[in-house]
Amino acid sequence: QVQLVESGGGLVKPGGSLRLSCVASGFTFSDYFMTWIRQAPGKGLEWVSYISSGSSTINYADSVKGRFTVSRDNGKNSLYLEMNSLRAEDTATYYCARATRGLGLNWGQGTLVTVSS
């Protein structure tokens, strides 16, 4: 079955950087689009970024555009999110998800990012 395991979260100061990773198993990673979704404490879900199977198409939410960079390594079944110029409002649990419009989203367990001085 689809398994996604995120890592890399933690406490970072405002203006700092962090790199999240997501390792996939249970499916052919290189065939699927992937997405990052976040959830601030006590808040709803927010789509963050999307990358196509071959990395040719990438999109970002306006709230992170210019600060976050998504990438993937199909040889390592891994998805990444490089986060720079972090702000307090970026504090959230970050989920990676396999994203297929006809199959919905398959979620990882999430990794918590806290931006605080």
Next chain:
Amino acid sequence: QTVVTQEPSFSVSPGGTVTLTCGLSSGSVSTSYFPSWYQQTPGQAPRTLIYNTNTRSSGVPDRFSGSILGNKAAHTITGAQTDDESDYYCVLYMVSGIWMFGGGTKLTVL
């Protein structure tokens, strides 16, 4: 800017039936948006219930269903149980890999 709308909260009695809806601030939801529904309890990752409008995810009981009702996507729970008390999120696929999330409905079973 288009917003995905959901009821902020809903209450249902044990054994009762409830229908949660998912609309657009401008326009109608159709199957072309591939609506999906997710259940989330505090501290847990979302769990997929319904995808592609009305397909139940593996292991999801048939008392959970999805449909299009009028100009909205709908998620119906029949025979509600106390452990159905959760937040429910609707997600719509837009274009170019952009997914839009509703604000979630907090369902109380009492």
